[in-house]
Amino acid sequence: MRSGNFKQNYRQLLALTDSVTVIVWSCLLVALLAAAPLLLAKYYVSVILLLLITAVGVLGLNLLTGTTGLISLGHSGFLAVGAYTAGIVASKLGWPMLASIFAGGVSAAIAGIIVGIPSLRLKGLYLAITTMAFAVIINHLILNGGDLTGGSEGLTVPQPSLFGQALDAERGYYYVVLCFVVVFTFITLNILRSRIGRAFLAIREHDIAAKAMGVNLVRYKLLAFMVIAFYTGIAGGLLAYYTRYLNVDSFSLLISIEALSMLIVGGLGSVAGALLGTAFIVLLNESLGFVFGMIGASFGGSGSTAAYEIKGVIYGLAIVLFLRFEPDGLMGRWRDIKHYWTHWPFRF
């Protein structure tokens, strides 16, 4: 009797998945997401839209932090580079939407290579601080960018349009973003099953051992930074077209921290975990907003305003408790549930 999931050839080993159930549920999820604009009010679609844009950036960060083991706090900087590049080429040069978003990704990727160079010699907290400095520098450059970036006054981005057709944020543009998420999820899964993905994993486990195995550390560490910066730059471009107004306030360091918390809550190193973590954090914030809106309204008077302060405390507390009691993230919890049902009545 087989007691595990064995791969008998390389084809099976390299397959995206060997589970029909996973394929069916994934297709169902995409179908549900595609149907959302038809079923939900615009506001709820906008929440999902923001969640999807965030997911693209978090998928990238997962490749760097979760897969390669390099900590970056410069995510907000890459996001800003992507958003501002897309915004500038769209508003000042009149580039079409897809080209502008791609330009955002490419410019962020170039910034990623520049930031990646110190990563060749730095690890852990030292690397985190270096990348954080990058984000600070980017904010400073934007503020002093004059007419190019709009400085402190910000930059207006044109309405999204495709082939000359203006797109409504919660309808046409939603599907553009959904396509980006699906494509980038496939790209991530493909990177993970390729030589590049295995090299990233080897670097995470022990970079000197990886080097001894023939992994070129310079090349792959730089590649990791370039890839995540590209992902984040694309997310920035998508965000620019969603908000249609860019201001340096939108790219605070808190974004980098929040992206890391999404990864940790979802489960480091897992694509599904990255997506789950993103959904958890975004929806936690929204649902707390809803609950406290209700509580606030029932209090009336000044009680309704005090409720919003409590919401912030509960949001932070929920994340801390989650990290304390489920350090493997939501994917860890999912694996435990799956094993329970697979191996029942045995404990393991």
Place this chain on the structure above:
Amino acid sequence: MRTLQKLTQRFCLGALATLTFGSALAADPGVTNEKLVLGAVIPLSGPPSIIGKAIATTLKVWEQDVNSRGGIGGYVPQRTVQGLKKLIDVEQIFALIGTSGSSQLLAMLPIIDEQKIPAINHIAVNSAHFNPPHKTLFNIGATYCQEVSASMKHLVTSQKLQGSKFGLIFQEDDYGTDVKCGYEQALKELGLKSSIEVAYKRGAKDFSAEVLSVQRAGATFVLTGGIITETAAMLKEIAKNQMQAVRLAAHPSHLPAVLALAGPAADGVYVAEYVPPVTDTQTQGIGKLTALTYKYFSANEVKDMNRYSLTAYVGVQLLESALNACAKNLTRACVVEKLEQTKNFTSDGIMAPLTFGPNIRQSGTRPILLKANASAGKFERASEFLSSK
């Protein structure tokens, strides 16, 4: 009859108000035969909540007051873009009576324009809000540039400070840029020169280097371009260094917190404003708002009132006037038309009379100079309403 219903939500509160209304040709969202739904996007958590909470209280006072008066026209009557979308799509608001900060409003503008939502900006006015004009957005109050320029010119000429050496400490953001604009404009029009301009990064807590630079430049007139804690820290540093200088600040410093934080160091500091001190209950409009707040809430809410309560009150009164004028045909287009036709709308002394018109989307720009009385723990009038030029 329709009741006013107010919505309030998270970072950005959607203050929702349901006004009592009668029969109306309700073609736009937020209007039914029983109620009128209005929303506001204002900060209710974190440091900016000192502003948002004062506004929320005033909006609630106004809601109670309007409904107690039988509603509008004799009928019985909630992160920024997301907040606005929620107000529009979930709460189906008719109009927006709070638009958060300057850049937040800029982010919301495409939606306000597309949805043609009547909106009153009474929180932070920036030239980009009305230049070019946006059809449905009405801004009340001066920009920092306008208020600082006019107030500084008045202060220099009235106190014969032309021989002073002028210095500026400003924040490196849109707020600071606007304050700097007023400072440079005033000096240019007075034919004077700046001795020193020092920029600081947002979030700075220590201003010893900045104040020392200004002192070394020999400044005897300092424009302290901070917000709350920044202004307080600058004033304390100036006092510590025993600088004998005339100090002027922009209206974000017109908050009790600045007096509390700076203590005696705040005494005598001038503030460029466009509303009188909130403690000036002799002013009819302020007395009325204070009485209403006592009536519907408590002394706690009165204590939390500040300058933003006053501007919010003027904003809702202006909207109320337009809603009343459209009572029998309550559509967004009608309300925008009536707001555009506003001529010399008085707010019982809270602001200079408001006038709008075709392509005129900013009013109430006449500044008033205030002076801090630290021992009394309040601000006092140092001038009447000045010319906006």
